[in-house]
Amino acid sequence: MSEQAIPEEVNQEQANIAPEMDERNVPTENNGENVSSENTEQDLNALSNGEKEDKQSSEEDENKVEDENNDDKAEEKTEEKTEGNETINDEEKTTEEKTTEEKPSEEKVEPVEEQKPEEEAVKKISFTIPRDCVLKETEELLVAKTFLMKNSTKTDTNVYDHLSQIVMSILDSKIDNAVDIFETLSTQIKKEKFVPDSFNSYGELRREKEKSSELEDAQIKMELFQNDNEDGRGDDGNELPDLMSLSSLFEWAGISLGKEETFLINTSMQKLMIDKGLKSMRFWGKIYGTKKNYYIVEADQKEEDDDDEVYGEDDAVNPEEEEEGFLENENENEKENTENENGNENENEENEIQESQIEEPEYPVPKIKIKKPNTLSKEIKTGINKYVYYVCNYVGGPWYKLADVIPEKLQLSRKIRKYFTGDLNREIISYPPFEGSEAQYLRCQIARISAATTICPTGYYIFDSEDGEPDDSEGPQPIIINTEFEALSNDQLLDISNWVHHVPYILPQGRTSWENPFGSEEEEENEDEGSDEEGGSDEENEGEKVEPETGPQLLTPISQDEENDDIPAWVSKFCSRTLAPQFNPVCVSSTRWPGAHTVALSDKFSSIYIGDGMKCYGNTYLSAFHIPQPMTTIMNEYQENNEEKEITEQIDPTVEEETAFEEEQAEKLRKKEEDEEGTEEEEEEEEED
Amino acid sequence: MFLMDDIDYLNLGGFTINYEDRVGLNSSLRILKDAEKYDNVSLWGRILGVQKDYFIAQCWNDDIFGRKYFYSTDTITWLQLPEITEDELKDISEIYSRFIGDPSYEYQLQSQIPQNNQQILEEDNLQEKEPINEEKRLSGVIKMINYDVEIVPRGAFYQDKLKKIHYNDKFHGLNGKEMIELSSYFHFRSGFKLTLDTIEDRIDIDQSIDIFENIEKDKPDGIWSLQIEHGGSTITLKSLLWPGYFFFHAPRTDMRQCKFGSMYNGYGIKNVNLGIML
Numbered sequence: 001m002s003e004q005a006i007p008e009e010v011n012q013e014q015a016n017i018a019p020e021m022d023e024r025n026v027p028t029e030n031n032g033e034n035v036s037s038e039n040t041e042q043d044l045n046a047l048s049n050g051e052k053e054d055k056q057s058s059e060e061d062e063n064k065v066e067d068e069n070n071d072d073k074a075e076e077k078t079e080e081k082t083e084g085n086e087t088i089n090d091e092e093k094t095t096e097e098k099t100t101e102e103k104p105s106e107e108k109v110e111p112v113e114e115q116k117p118e119e120e121a122v123k124k125i126s127f128t129i130p131r132d133c134v135l136k137e138t139e140e141l142l143v144a145k146t147f148l149m150k151n152s153t154k155t156d157t158n159v160y161d162h163l164s165q166i167v168m169s170i171l172d173s174k175i176d177n178a179v180d181i182f183e184t185l186s187t188q189i190k191k192e193k194f195v196p197d198s199f200n201s202y203g204e205l206r207r208e209k210e211k212s213s214e215l216e217d218a219q220i221k222m223e224l225f226q227n228d229n230e231d232g233r234g235d236d237g238n239e240l241p242d243l244m245s246l247s248s249l250f251e252w253a254g255i256s257l258g259k260e261e262t263f264l265i266n267t268s269m270q271k272l273m274i275d276k277g278l279k280s281m282r283f284w285g286k287i288y289g290t291k292k293n294y295y296i297v298e299a300d301q302k303e304e305d306d307d308d309e310v311y312g313e314d315d316a317v318n319p320e321e322e323e324e325g326f327l328e329n330e331n332e333n334e335k336e337n338t339e340n341e342n343g344n345e346n347e348n349e350e351n352e353i354q355e356s357q358i359e360e361p362e363y364p365v366p367k368i369k370i371k372k373p374n375t376l377s378k379e380i381k382t383g384i385n386k387y388v389y390y391v392c393n394y395v396g397g398p399w400y401k402l403a404d405v406i407p408e409k410l411q412l413s414r415k416i417r418k419y420f421t422g423d424l425n426r427e428i429i430s431y432p433p434f435e436g437s438e439a440q441y442l443r444c445q446i447a448r449i450s451a452a453t454t455i456c457p458t459g460y461y462i463f464d465s466e467d468g469e470p471d472d473s474e475g476p477q478p479i480i481i482n483t484e485f486e487a488l489s490n491d492q493l494l495d496i497s498n499w500v501h502h503v504p505y506i507l508p509q510g511r512t513s514w515e516n517p518f519g520s521e522e523e524e525e526n527e528d529e530g531s532d533e534e535g536g537s538d539e540e541n542e543g544e545k546v547e548p549e550t551g552p553q554l555l556t557p558i559s560q561d562e563e564n565d566d567i568p569a570w571v572s573k574f575c576s577r578t579l580a581p582q583f584n585p586v587c588v589s590s591t592r593w594p595g596a597h598t599v600a601l602s603d604k605f606s607s608i609y610i611g612d613g614m615k616c617y618g619n620t621y622l623s624a625f626h627i628p629q630p631m632t633t634i635m636n637e638y639q640e641n642n643e644e645k646e647i648t649e650q651i652d653p654t655v656e657e658e659t660a661f662e663e664e665q666a667e668k669l670r671k672k673e674e675d676e677e678g679t680e681e682e683e684e685e686e687e688e689d
Numbered sequence: 690m691f692l693m694d695d696i697d698y699l700n701l702g703g704f705t706i707n708y709e710d711r712v713g714l715n716s717s718l719r720i721l722k723d724a725e726k727y728d729n730v731s732l733w734g735r736i737l738g739v740q741k742d743y744f745i746a747q748c749w750n751d752d753i754f755g756r757k758y759f760y761s762t763d764t765i766t767w768l769q770l771p772e773i774t775e776d777e778l779k780d781i782s783e784i785y786s787r788f789i790g791d792p793s794y795e796y797q798l799q800s801q802i803p804q805n806n807q808q809i810l811e812e813d814n815l816q817e818k819e820p821i822n823e824e825k826r827l828s829g830v831i832k833m834i835n836y837d838v839e840i841v842p843r844g845a846f847y848q849d850k851l852k853k854i855h856y857n858d859k860f861h862g863l864n865g866k867e868m869i870e871l872s873s874y875f876h877f878r879s880g881f882k883l884t885l886d887t888i889e890d891r892i893d894i895d896q897s898i899d900i901f902e903n904i905e906k907d908k909p910d911g912i913w914s915l916q917i918e919h920g921g922s923t924i925t926l927k928s929l930l931w932p933g934y935f936f937f938h939a940p941r942t943d944m945r946q947c948k949f950g951s952m953y954n955g956y957g958i959k960n961v962n963l964g965i966m967l
Contacts, residue, residue: 139888139891142888143888143891143892146888146892147892150892213917213920213921214919214920214921214922215920216920217919217920217921218920251705251707251708252707253707254704254705254706254707254710254735254742255703255704255705256700256703256704256705257700257703258697258700258701258705259700261700286703288703288914288927289914290911290914290929290967291914291916292916293916417962417965417966418965418966418967419929419966419967430965565786566786567739567786567787567789568739571739571740573740573741575707576707576709577709577763578709579709591739591787594956610703610704611703612932614966619785619786619787620785620786621783621784621785621786623785624785624958624961624962625961625962626962626965626966628965
């Protein structure tokens, strides 16, 4: 009678395993070790027994003997256990006669008693099975089992657990015809598991989490639309570019950020302009970073805005010294050297403070013969720092203001080559050490790219004639838009000698106007000023005037730019092969800064940079390799002064030499004593006489 | 490779193909397909030269790894690129100057610069080599780029019992977690031996789709720049070794189809300074 209508796929061979199950729950779990589950032991055993029996059946003939013995008793239990093995065991040997109503909990009691005499025999067999066999289950089986135990992502349960729970419930309640209502049972069990609002529950809360980043992004973009016509639109002369039409121009040249994205950038820029009260702005470009990108906007500020959090500002606003122990220039009378970029105005005052803090060393220290240059002052509001730059990581994101260019940093930025990561606060680790944040590096690169690649057609700008002769003015000559500018024809635009730079050239020292790093002559001799290490080449000039660095004047045609090895620095071409000239834009691209393009069509023109922010150094095999600055020379040994021979280097005498020397000394002593004795005797003799 | 209707995704890489070129490509690629009798023709990429740019098309019949390449400077006429030998490939890999835009331009190779110490024999050998012209260099560069950086998402291609590789039409895209893992993207190149070392491997690895090497182990770390765009719905992968190689993937959602594709839009110059730049 099979009151339990359980599909019976019982193996006769499983029988022998049954008694083992009960008493050796532990050893059978060596198979279960691989599986992390909260399953009932029986399930484990059942499965492991299933596995074992596969092995054993193939290897141990003795088991078959035992099979017959344990047939009656063991099969009862294996019936239930093999529920778990349904999917695994292919061998079918139904034994419908043998059914019991024993519940799993009772198993342990009854069969033990019944099978005691045989247990030992069985025991022995199982013990003699070498451990290898037990573990060497068919791999598919284990794979399959593990697969079944893989938790579903939605509900954190798995097939294996679920099935075993169903089986348990069926056994517990002894349902008739369970197979017919199997699905209902399954659903019921799932329902019981459901706990609303718990951490992993199968509820609607989950779905929301998954889509949130997209949702957030969508919300951010919607916010851009909200500041619409509230603030005065017809602002007085606020210059905003017409990004949408410019982007069509750029598309002709093959450069594009996508119309939708460009539109969003436009809206975001408008918002920024209103927020910060900027006079004019221009979309400068996009720099790709490894983790995030930068969208950069160039802006002209109306008034000084000190409230802004600025990225890349110097750490040392109040220049306390930071000791650089490895510097060889320590001087009691002079200030300790720092490598900080100090603020411009307060250098002299700071140096005086430093004097009092220095101890006097005990021994004479060599005096510095080299005159160290001062820190160069930043150009404020003019030249290289004429515009202010705002960056954001993604469209719609917050705009960050970048600090002004520091000349020393710009010199350093020419020597390193590092990818941007997208994180403004990241410290740049490089050789020569940049010792600044990514925000500073970014600002330097932006300055270099702007200075090198922002161009305009000839005649668009003219020199402002109010300031008199160009030589007298301190900063770069101001230029103004030529109101009488006539658009150049397309052919003229194609000719690169019709394009000129309108951003001043950056001198090697990092500024656009020359500043003598050593100050004036008088100051040099009177005050020994604190010094900073610089890349300047004029270190040896003691009191001499340093030659001012010069660069090309503003508004020089780009055709005069140095060639990039064997290819020209600038390349211009028509964007289309078939359009009529009045519609055919011209694209002028830089080869030195790949990604810098200027596109022009009749009277409209615009520059943009889309790239990774790196310069192309040249066109040859060698120039492709970035060769870092060579390391400094190794310091020399202390040079012995001729006057003070305190420290001399000698070779240590060998042992033989030492002993020989000692013997000599000893002999001399002896001789001396003898002589003295001799003289004493003489004296005595003389005295006697 | 990518489909021409996915051009908008290229904007995430900062570039696009202007309308004139799009029209030209659409038509001329179709003509090329017919003329050269290939089953599959698609745009591989664009190499920017100083004077002109090269559009590169790839064509294949059955063997996707035996693709033939054609180039065009004006999207109208296509010329086949020559096959190159191993030696030539070695020479090409040492050229780091810009492509000029003139297919017959010949390069002065570093190794061909005569050195005084060379024996006469060597000089003779050098003279026997044909000079590398721009066509050959194109061919070599394409080969190198394909080997180094061409990638596809996991599941986009599958292998049947006969070890033949097919495109998976039912590919719906990677799910959210897999999208941002580098291990879900494979190098699209032949010669991958599947290693089933651990049981874990066997569970996770599906032998029909895990048929290529994944890019997770590419050295140096950081050689791939993976970015999430459009708030998490699209992934872009940029190679820093061959700057200009751009891959995008947008899995299928209720609002759009599954998309992926890649294109090379660059100067055709390997970034040898990658190590110090990271």
